[in-house]
């Protein structure tokens with residue numbers, strides 16, 4: 001009798017016994033054997049036995065908040081999965097993420113791979129060093145200044161649209177769904193600012209990474225061309241093929257993909273092929289394919305147009321050479337352009353949205369910021385502030401940092417694997433293979449660093465608290481060799497966008513007492529942010 005025949009002839013009691021044996025083998029035995037010596041650490045009991053706890057929390061969209069609650073209950077060290085310890089101590093950042101400690105990204109990042117591994121999801125140290133060498137000079141301060149005209153052009157486009165809506169709002173008119181369903185009341189236009197920040201960020205990064213904006217601001221619509229069934233051809237041959245192109249909502253695709261990959265990545269690799277079949281996950285898997293299709297279509301279009309004199313990210317990627325003088329191949333070029341689209345779009349838009357929410361909620365702060373902007377930009381009629389004019393405005397910087405702290409766009413503890421030889425973190429030793437992370441959302445609320453009111457939006461704390469402690473703890477872009485390579489561009493964008501928008505418009509919240517509702521995949525994203533907006537000179 002074959003094994004299958006034997007199994008199918010078993011009665012329910014035998015099945016229950018088999019199930020118990022399987023649970024014991026896969027969960028209880030490793031727990032008791034404790035290969036990573038983390039049994040003594042507290043955490044939810046199911047998280048100690050199985051990855052299901054973190055899988056469920058990640059899929060529910062509030063991972064940072066749930067892990068933060070655990071740290072409030074149990075203290076600095078919390079076991080959030082059988083082989084994953086969360087350490088809420090700023091001192092752990094340098095060891096877990098810093099240069100020279102030998103930690104590597106965990107298999108969490110495998111769930112983010114499409115086309116081929118890019119700078120963000122490459123786990124091999126030499127492969128990462130090779131890519132980072134090519135990409136890092138593209139984002140040097142000198143280089144990103146060349147991108148400023150693109151940021152400026154799309155902000156002007158946004159102002160054209162918002163000025164029109166403000167005018168309509170003043171007259172009490174309303175707009176259709178395509179424009180986010182705006183309506184005029186009390187001399188203001190009321191709208192959800194989140195989609196507009198998404199259009200702005202996608203057009204800027206589309207322009208920079210692919211050579212042309214997606215046209216979302218002009219069309220007031222979330223839509224991008226996607227190459228269909230092209231990914232296999234890219235993966236196998238790395239060369240151009242004839243792709244069928246369809247249009248999909250890129251922002252939605254990116255949201256679905258972030259939630260899918262961040263939930264899939266916390267599950268053991270051998271579960272993933274099965275879990276992919278569950279309907280919610282299969283929708284996310286489709287998003288991964290579509291996102292790759294956006295990059296394939298955009299890079300193919302750009303390369304087909306021949307030689308260009310544009311000084312954008314794609315041109316610089318094409319010029320890049322590794323240590324052997326080799327340029328990137330077509331598939332790698334596409335994967336890196338996709339990496340920049342993903343990493344450089346909704347990070348900026350969700351952060352801009354959170355900044356707008358906190359300024360609209362805190363009128364005193366908004367007015368103080370506007371005073372600083374009016375003085376610094378007095379006599380300048382240009383609607384868009386130059387980076388040079390706003391790069392050293394102390395209150396503007398404090399406002400942006402305070403919003404990045406409290407909202408924590410990148411809030412989850414980014415998982416790293418302890419290297420051979422083990423690692424000592426905050427006085428505790430961990431053997432090779434243990435997964436460690438430092439939850440940014442939680443250390444951004446550490447009272448010993450930020451003061452007794454960490455949940456309040458108060459930019460003044462940046463002038464009051466200990467500068468060294470702040471510098472050690474503030475972690476929006478992570479630390480070390482895998483920290484954000486696009487940080488200079490993100491800074492430039494946020495400074496220019498926030499300064500220009502708040503100099504031009506005044507914002508109030510529709511529901512001033514309501515918290516900012518969020519949903520977290522890899523990033524903590526606002527769900528919506530309804531504001532009443534008007535031109536300041538009206």
Ligand code: HEM
Nearest residue numbers: 119120343344347348351410476477478482484485486490
């Ligand atoms: C407010 C905006 C931004 C925030 C908060 C942010 C945050 C981060 C964080 C926390 C990481 C580390 C991720 C990890 O270790 O898993 C990261 C990596 C990265 N970021 Fe950003 N980022 C922002 C904007 C940008 C922009 C504008 C770009 C480029 C266009 C960019 C490109 C990248 C890339 C390529 C990586 C991977 C770097 C590597 O592994 O070597 N980011 N970012």
